[in-house]
Amino acid sequence: MCGVTGNAQDGNYKVNDLQLKDNKRAQFVKESLKNLILSNEQIEKVGEAFKQEMSSALDEKTSSLQMENTYIPELPNGSEEGTYLALDLGGTNFRIILLELANGEFLKEDFKFYHISDEARLGCGIELFNYLAECVKDFMTLKNMPFDMKIPMGFTFSFPMKQHSLHSAELVTWTKSFNCPSVVGCDVVQLLQTSLRKHGMRNIEVLCILNDTTGTLVEGARLDAKTRIGMILGTGSNAAFLERADRVHHWEGERHGEKNVIIDIEWGAFGDKGTIDFIRTEHDKEVDNGSLLKRSFTFEKYISGKYLGEVVRVVLKSLCDKNLLFTKASKDLFPAPWKFGTDNVSHIEEDALNGCSNTSTVKVLDKFNYRFNIDYDEDDIKVIQYTTALVSYRAALLVSICTSVLLNRMTETDITVAVDGSVYKHHPRLKKWMVQLIKELSPEKNFHLMLAEDGSGKGAGLVSAIAQRINTRNVCITNGNHNNGHAMNGHGKEMNGLGKHMNGHHNGVVNGSNGIHNGH
Ligand code: GLC
Numbered sequence: 235m236c237g238v239t240g241n242a243q244d245g246n247y248k249v250n251d252l253q254l255k256d257n258k259r260a261q262f263v264k265e266s267l268k269n270l271i272l273s274n275e276q277i278e279k280v281g282e283a284f285k286q287e288m289s290s291a292l293d294e295k296t297s298s299l300q301m302e303n304t305y306i307p308e309l310p311n312g313s314e315e316g317t318y319l320a321l322d323l324g325g326t327n328f329r330i331i332l333l334e335l336a337n338g339e340f341l342k343e344d345f346k347f348y349h350i351s352d353e354a355r356l357g358c359g360i361e362l363f364n365y366l367a368e369c370v371k372d373f374m375t376l377k378n379m380p381f382d383m384k385i386p387m388g389f390t391f392s393f394p395m396k397q398h399s400l401h402s403a404e405l406v407t408w409t410k411s412f413n414c415p416s417v418v419g420c421d422v423v424q425l426l427q428t429s430l431r432k433h434g435m436r437n438i439e440v441l442c443i444l445n446d447t448t449g450t451l452v453e454g455a456r457l458d459a460k461t462r463i464g465m466i467l468g469t470g471s472n473a474a475f476l477e478r479a480d481r482v483h484h485w486e487g488e489r490h491g492e493k494n495v496i497i498d499i500e501w502g503a504f505g506d507k508g509t510i511d512f513i514r515t516e517h518d519k520e521v522d523n524g525s526l527l528k529r530s531f532t533f534e535k536y537i538s539g540k541y542l543g544e545v546v547r548v549v550l551k552s553l554c555d556k557n558l559l560f561t562k563a564s565k566d567l568f569p570a571p572w573k574f575g576t577d578n579v580s581h582i583e584e585d586a587l588n589g590c591s592n593t594s595t596v597k598v599l600d601k602f603n604y605r606f607n608i609d610y611d612e613d614d615i616k617v618i619q620y621t622t623a624l625v626s627y628r629a630a631l632l633v634s635i636c637t638s639v640l641l642n643r644m645t646e647t648d649i650t651v652a653v654d655g656s657v658y659k660h661h662p663r664l665k666k667w668m669v670q671l672i673k674e675l676s677p678e679k680n681f682h683l684m685l686a687e688d689g690s691g692k693g694a695g696l697v698s699a700i701a702q703r704i705n706t707r708n709v710c711i712t713n714g715n716h717n718n719g720h721a722m723n724g725h726g727k728e729m730n731g732l733g734k735h736m737n738g739h740h741n742g743v744v745n746g747s748n749g750i751h752n753g754h
Contacts (some may be wrong), residue, residue: 249623250590258375263558263617267549269515270624272631276513281635281675283509288413288499288639294483298532300500303484304448305400307492307704309455309476310696312338314703317486319385319438320694321366321426322740324392324446326350326411330373333695338456340692346373359417359425367429374435384437386702388694390444391422392470394500398486402699409502409531410470410540418527442694442701445498446654447474452496454652454686456696461650463640464689467633467664468655470531471538474498475640490708501636502534513632517548526573537629538722539576539657546625547574550618559617563609567602580660582622587662595619629657630667638666638675647679652686659685 250611254260272280291301310650315336322329331345348369354362374381393412395403402424405417417425423440430438443451449475451464465473477494479485504510521535521544522528535541547569553559554568578601584594594605599618604610641649658664665683672681 245635248587249620249627252620254616256613259558262556263620265551265560266553267621267624268629270517270549272513272628277631277635277675279512280510280632281639283593284501284504284636284639285643287504287509288643292477292481292497297656298505298509299393299500300396300498300503301671302395302397302445302480302498302500303442304397304474304496304498304563306442306444306452306496306700307479307490308700309452309459309461310338310700314456314696314699316336316702318695318698319370319387320390320691321370321387322390322392322446322694323366323688324410324690326355326392328369329417329691330370331691331694332373332377333692336697340695342430343692344377344689347690351544355412355414357414359414359420360429362414362417363422363425363429364432366426367433367435370430370435370438371433372661375649377701381434382437384439386441386698387438388701389423389426389443390446390690390694390699391441392466392472392494392690394503395422395443395445395498397443397498400697400704401440407527407530409527411526413526429480441698444693444697445472445474445668446690446693447472448496448498449697450652450654450686450689450690451475452693452696452700454684456692457605457652457686458650458684460648460682461644461652461684461686462644462646463637463649463651464686464693464754465633465637465651465653465658466642466690467538467653469539469657470502471534471633471655471657472498472500472502472603473636473640475644480566490704502531502538504636505532506530512717517545517712519553520548521545529737533632536632537657539655541576542579542625542629543574543576544572545620546579547571549621549625553617553621559593559614560610563604566598567604567609569602576657577660578658579622579626580662583626583662585619585625585735590619605688623663626661626664627667627720630664631647631671633669634671634675638672638679641672641676641679648681649679650682650684652684652689654686654689680751 252260254265255445279382284735287297288301291299293298318333320331320333327347328350329345329347331343331491333340334342342735344554354365371381387468394406395408396406398404402421404419407418407421408414422442427440447464447466450466451461454461476494477497479495482495518535521541550559551568578598580596585591595615595618599610638650667682
């Protein structure tokens with residue numbers, strides 16, 4: 235069903251068959267790359283493994299998946315309001331955001347990016363958190379906000395965590411390009427809160443910690459109430475979804491009759507226990523060996539932006555070594571490990587959309603100083619395009635398999651999947667492939683893939699508002715007052731007051747910057 239090669243009538247749905255002037259060479263290339271093509275049996279086995287690992291993790295048995303309880307039992311309901319600070323840490327840039335919400339809508343989103351140096355990303359964790367606090371101070375100065383200002387904060391921390399509550403989580407392991415070993419096992423909310431206090435910001439209260447996929451789900455639900463899954467296909471990859479609370483066994487603290495709860499899957503680690511080793515090629519092993527975190531985040535290495543370019547590079551290198559590519563070019567031109575970014579993959583794929591043109595591929599090769607007709611010819615271009623398409627299609631297929639398992643797990647038939655991330659946004663065929671593949675894998679579901687930009691930032695504001703709603707409600711329940719409506723309204727007013735305070739004192743700040751962030 236989800237077979238890989240097709241022809242032009244498929245409307246770019248599949249990967250075009252490789253046809254070269256030299257037919258023998260085409261056969262050799264295809265033979266060398268055949269392991270990148272998943273058989274129907276393998277597709278089924280990947281889905282089965284994902285399903286089983288999800289259940290095992292929820293039952294607190296051994297699994298490569300975290301299936302982390304986020305303690306967020308509900309999605310936005312349109313009553314969210316107030317002014318919040320948000321920290322968004324997950325990539326090489328870190329963002330501080332000032333958000334203003336009223337009636338579940340964003341009135342303002344004002345932000346600043348801060349660069350995180352290699353020393354901070356790979357050094358002592360305390361320095362990293364001190365740096366985050368210094369950035370908050372800088373941001374508050376810039377926005378004329380007094381350091382002792384009382385303001386709630388949401389912390390988007392896009393790494394695997396062991397959560398103890400909405401506002402307490404230990405880092406399980408760093409991923410992507412971070413590695414500050416001393417932070418592993420520490421409560422990152424406490425680290426942040428301590429650094430903020432130390433830097434004079436005593437009244438900022440970190441209300442919640444969340445992952446970017448959770449933020450994307452929540453922002454997605456604000457945009458479309460049918461959203462049940464949030465997904466990131468960017469530098470890293472992961473998904474979160476709304477699970478039935480009775481299926482979730484790990485629950486620290488009291489339950490309050492929650493029907494659902496958001497689960498952060500951490501699917502990047504899928505396969506770390508070897509369950510999908512049957513799809514692992516020599517190329518994947520090579521990428522893993524050269525990666526910062528070896529034998530970890532197996533699935534992510536097949537699908538995410540940090541790795542796709544490197545997978546393509548490694549495969550192309552193996553073809554060079556077999557004399558099936560760049561037979562005339564100097565070896566020095568070939569990009570060094572990790573120097574062939576995933577943006578090149580997207581560019582090369584653009585040619586598949588333009589009636590199999592060569593323009594974008596040639597531009598990519600130009601960047602590496604290759605000269606057409608001297609270092610390479612038409613057949614080399616076709617081999618590069620074929621390789622790039624196979625690696626991309628495999629990524630789309632693997633993500634689709636897991637998405638379809640999630641959809642099939644839900645009772646709803648109409649489900650929106652909120653997605654964000656550079657690979658999803660910039661890869662020209664990925665979305666199309668995913669739509670087709672998920673349709674084939676979940677024929678009885680009516681799903682919709684929706685771009686939910688900046689869920690990692692906006693989600694922090696929304697989850698902070700939800701956290702306040704829940705806290706107020708739980709206090710009321712504990713005090714024997716079950717009048718949720720009043721509790722929420724009362725709280726809303728209080729937050730509104732804060733919003734007014736912000737506007738009253740710092741009008742120029744908030745109003746002066748209407749930049750709604752569009753990138754991820
Ligand atoms: C990595 C992180 C995960 C995050 C994803 C997308 O996989 O471990 O927490 O959601 O990247 O940023």
